[in-house]
Amino acid sequence: MLESLEAFVQGFLNYADLFRFGFLMLGVLVGIFIGVVPALGGIVAMSLLLPLVFGMDKIAALSMLVAIHAISGTGDNITSILMGLPGSGPAAITLLDGFPMTRKGEPGKALGAMMCADTMGALLGVGLAFVMIPIVRPLVMSFGNSELFFLILMGLSFLAILSKESPVKGLMAGFTGIILSLVGLQHSTGVDRFAFGKDFLLGGLDIVPVILGLFAGAEMFQMAVFKETIVPGGVVKAGKELRRQFFAGVKEVFQHKWLWFRSCVLGYVMGLIPGIGSEVAVWVSYGQAKQTSKHPELFGTGCIEGIIAPESTNNAKEGASLLTTLCLGLPSGVAMAILLGALLLQGVIPGPSILTTDLELTFTLIWGLALANIIGAVLCFYIIGYLNLTWLTTLPPRVLVPTILSVVYLGSYTTDNQIAAIGVTIVFSIIGLVMKRGGYSRAAMVLGFILGRFFEGYFFLALQTMGPLFFLRPASLGIIVIIISLYIYRPIQSFMQRRRGRSALEEIAGEEP
Amino acid sequence: MDRMIKHMAVIGVLVVLSGLIMGGRAALGADASEEFFRGKTVDWIVALEAGSTTDLIARTIAPFLAKELNVKIKIENRKTDEGINYLYNQGTKDGLTLGIKDSDSIIGNDIAKAPGVQYETEKLNFIADVYPSTKIFLISPKLPYKTLDALKKAKGLRAGGTSAKGSLAVTCAVMIEVLGLDAKIITGFKGSKELTLATARGEVDFMIPRDTTAMRNEKDGYAVSLLALGNKRSAVLPNVPTVPELGIKVSKEVATAYKFVTSGGLTVVLPPGVPEARVEHLRKVFQRLNNNLELQKAMAKMTGVWLPFVPGQDVQQEMAAIKADKALATKLDALFKKYSVVR
Missing domain, CATH: 3.40.190.150 (Bordetella uptake gene, domain 1)
Incomplete structure (x- = not known):
């Protein structure tokens, strides 16, 4: 215990070295810069810098990569909130409430809440790492294919509630998303579905061209057709007003501390388990926030809780993923796999033995993740608050539409270096526009699209590896109970309120002479 | 005789010249390629x-x-x-x-x-x-059988693979036949990390990755190495015996398939x-x-x-x-x- 505490403190003190801190800062700057370009993201930057790691100072090199990964998501969220331009699955969910807030003239509040939830999520991740190290292995081992299947099921159960007005329309959009997720080679059987002999469809539709089309492409088409700007001139306040909004957003996170804490814990647990990407975790988080909210009807219209929940989840998840990668040698995604490669190039073998051989490095990197978030938030605050980036949202459509569409198509192309990806974005831009005008939830479609393939895959594996009674495992039963609780919570709450109201009325009636 | 010597000399000169030309061309080709890049x-x-x-x-x-x-x-x-x-x-x-x-x-x-x-x-x-690299037959630490003989007697073993007909699955199929196991192959794992976790949890009983993966999995306690495919021991796991060392005979019917799964990198x-x-x-x-x-x-x-x-x-x-x-x-x-x- 004393050794762990020492490593925990030393991990932080390692950043007192200016050289190492400098590389962490460099990672933050690269992360912000690269994050704002859709689909370019931290993974590209990390891949490009990987060969340079060999021969560099271990902590400096790895901290730089961790910082790039941590901050590129924040950069991505900025364009998502301000321009409706998401570059990844998690950023698409921040857009759902962040972009409507910008249109309402509250971009600062959305950005403040996003950055505060991000930073505090990462800080909680540091604290939890200290507690979780002894139990991370048994926890990961207790989550098999059956439990992963039920977690995905929990996510899918939010399909109907994602639609603002009509649950039926939400389900229709969600199931369309599920069908779209089936395009390509089925992994278990090797059978191709809906690929029509097209090479680029065999690998399935990539998430980035789809969300760029559904959200950014559709918005731009609408602006072009109806000659709208993102925000009508004058509504967006710059300078002092924007900074005031920013702090109001920060305050909102503290006012919703239980939602923040619940989302962080959810993200942390999901981050520990390899196999669940950020895309899945943030949607489950958004769903639970909406399901337990006092005003679920406001989600999707610019509701601050719709930003706090997924952002807290996303960053708490990153801390947990880093812990699993380091302590179990099992990366949970592409970025963590690249980091694993960097560790190997530095002669560090990730895995359980790291807890005895390199515990200090483990804590150093986890602190690096948190520090990068703090520095990133301060820098972003400066960039947005003092450089008045929000003026971009008032640009006329004749300037904005071609510029953003160029970036969107470039982002689509770079996901897989295929022209066909641009075609996918254009098709989904039209689908997105039709869905928006018709009141069909694009969020539900994305949720179905992201979770559909996981749902099928984990169901097949659970059935094959554990047999038809796979749901009887204790951890699976626990998740089933949580799913049921989420759905009976509201009816029970309203029943209790009604009962309380009735007894109060009876009391009043009894007191009357 | 003189004519013959003259002919021989001419032929000799021609051979030397053509040798020089060919050698020169090759050298020039190599230089040209080097220059090209x-x-x-x-x-x-x-x-x-x-x-x-x-x-x-x-x-x-x-x-x-x-x-x-x-x-x-x-x-x-x-x-x-x-x-x-x-x-x-x-x-x-x-x-x-x-x-x-x-x-x-x-x-x-x-x-x-x-x-x-x-x-x-x-x-x-x-x-x-x-x-x-060499492929290694890895078994789950949760499996009660620790030797090949015990494994051969076991019923309903589960092997893990990623994509259907992918190299991991095909290697498992060939090795099930070679070793005479009672097993089935479950495909659909996203990648070798997911398969490693499934092996560690005991959701599948064995997998056949390359030796670097095997070495790390064994070191972290996720799996146990049983045998090395091919005739040469792995440089990474030199203590793991090979198929011939364990006295396993590969039948003629599967010889080419076995050679295929043991080759390549x-x-x-x-x-x-x-x-x-x-x-x-x-x-x-x-x-x-x-x-x-x-x-x-x-x-x-x-x-x-x-x-x-x-x-x-x-x-x-x-x-x-x-x-x-x-x-x-x-x-x-x-x-x-x-x-x-x-x-």
């Missing part, structure tokens, strides 16, 4: 996602190759078969587009006529095998149509890299051990022999169908 940019197509072992190995080799060839290297990740299709159809025919992918997937998907495959393996130019390839001199130059460059101590150190850090690159000519011959065996694809398909839970 100088200062140019090479696109290196990694036919797997960023962060995969293939990608990490390519990124480890790239700076050394760039220095040796005097070029800039741009790494581009593409989906598995799509990557080789792209190299085959759109890769430039001048030697400036390289590819990297494990050879058993390249040839395996070709002979199995997997959906979407648009290349013919024998037409590709193999430059080197940069990771000629991670190959660097060029598209068809690249001038022979440049192919040879690149092969020589990769062989020269074998002597680079810094590269050896970096590769040893990345994979656990330094294994010298196998010359491209050897890989080319091996691939051609596999492709020529028309019965092999049918055999592999039959074995997969026999043991897979999906038919």
Whole structure:
């Protein structure tokens, strides 16, 4: 215990070295810069810098990569909130409430809440790492294919509630998303579905061209057709007003501390388990926030809780993923796999033995993740608050539409270096526009699209590896109970309120002479 | 007699001259190739996602190759078969587009006529095998059986694979037949990490990865090494016995299939149509890299051990022999169908 505490403190003190801190800062700057370009993201930057790691100072090199990964998501969220331009699955969910807030003239509040939830999520991740190290292995081992299947099921159960007005329309959009997720080679059987002999469809539709089309492409088409700007001139306040909004957003996170804490814990647990990407975790988080909210009807219209929940989840998840990668040698995604490669190039073998051989490095990197978030938030605050980036949202459509569409198509192309990806974005831009005008939830479609393939895959594996009674495992039963609780919570709450109201009325009636 | 001597002398001079011309041409060809690459940019197509072992190995080799060839290297990740299709159809025919992918997937998907495959393996130019590793039969630590004999007596074992008919699954099918196990193959795991976790949890009973993965899995307590495929022990796991050392006889019916699953590593390839001199130059460059101590150190850090690159000519011959065996694809398909839970 004393050794762990020492490593925990030393991990932080390692950043007192200016050289190492400098590389962490460099990672933050690269992360912000690269994050704002859709689909370019931290993974590209990390891949490009990987060969340079060999021969560099271990902590400096790895901290730089961790910082790039941590901050590129924040950069991505900025364009998502301000321009409706998401570059990844998690950023698409921040857009759902962040972009409507910008249109309402509250971009600062959305950005403040996003950055505060991000930073505090990462800080909680540091604290939890200290507690979780002894139990991370048994926890990961207790989550098999059956439990992963039920977690995905929990996510899918939010399909109907994602639609603002009509649950039926939400389900229709969600199931369309599920069908779209089936395009390509089925992994278990090797059978191709809906690929029509097209090479680029065999690998399935990539998430980035789809969300760029559904959200950014559709918005731009609408602006072009109806000659709208993102925000009508004058509504967006710059300078002092924007900074005031920013702090109001920060305050909102503290006012919703239980939602923040619940989302962080959810993200942390999901981050520990390899196999669940950020895309899945943030949607489950958004769903639970909406399901337990006092005003679920406001989600999707610019509701601050719709930003706090997924952002807290996303960053708490990153801390947990880093812990699993380091302590179990099992990366949970592409970025963590690249980091694993960097560790190997530095002669560090990730895995359980790291807890005895390199515990200090483990804590150093986890602190690096948190520090990068703090520095990133301060820098972003400066960039947005003092450089008045929000003026971009008032640009006329004749300037904005071609510029953003160029970036969107470039982002689509770079996901897989295929022209066909641009075609996918254009098709989904039209689908997105039709869905928006018709009141069909694009969020539900994305949720179905992201979770559909996981749902099928984990169901097949659970059935094959554990047999038809796979749901009887204790951890699976626990998740089933949580799913049921989420759905009976509201009816029970309203029943209790009604009962309380009735007894109060009876009391009043009894007191009357 | 004099005339004969004169004739002999003329012939001798001609032979020497033609030798000089040929040698000169070869030397000029090598020089020309070296000159051709100088200062140019090479696109290196990694036919797997960023962060995969293939990608990490390519990124480890790239700076050394760039220095040796005097070029800039741009790494581009593409989906598995799509990557080789792209190299085959759109890769430039001048030697400036390289590819990297494990050879058993390249040839395996070709002979199995997997959906979407648009290349013919024998037409590709193999430059080197940069990771000629050994496959290891790994069992779950949760399995009550710890020896091969006990495993042979067990019923209803579960093997794990990623994609249907992919190299992990096909290797399992062949080894189930070779070892005479009562087992089925479950495919659909996203990657080798997910499969490792499933083995550690006891959701599958065995998997057959390459030795670097096996070594790490064993060290972390996720699996136990039982045997090494092929005739040579693994350099990474030298204590693990091989199939012949355990007295296992491979029947004639599965001999070619067994040879197929035990061969191959991670190959660097060029598209068809690249001038022979440049192919040879690149092969020589990769062989020269074998002597680079810094590269050896970096590769040893990345994979656990330094294994010298196998010359491209050897890989080319091996691939051609596999492709020529028309019965092999049918055999592999039959074995997969026999043991897979999906038919």
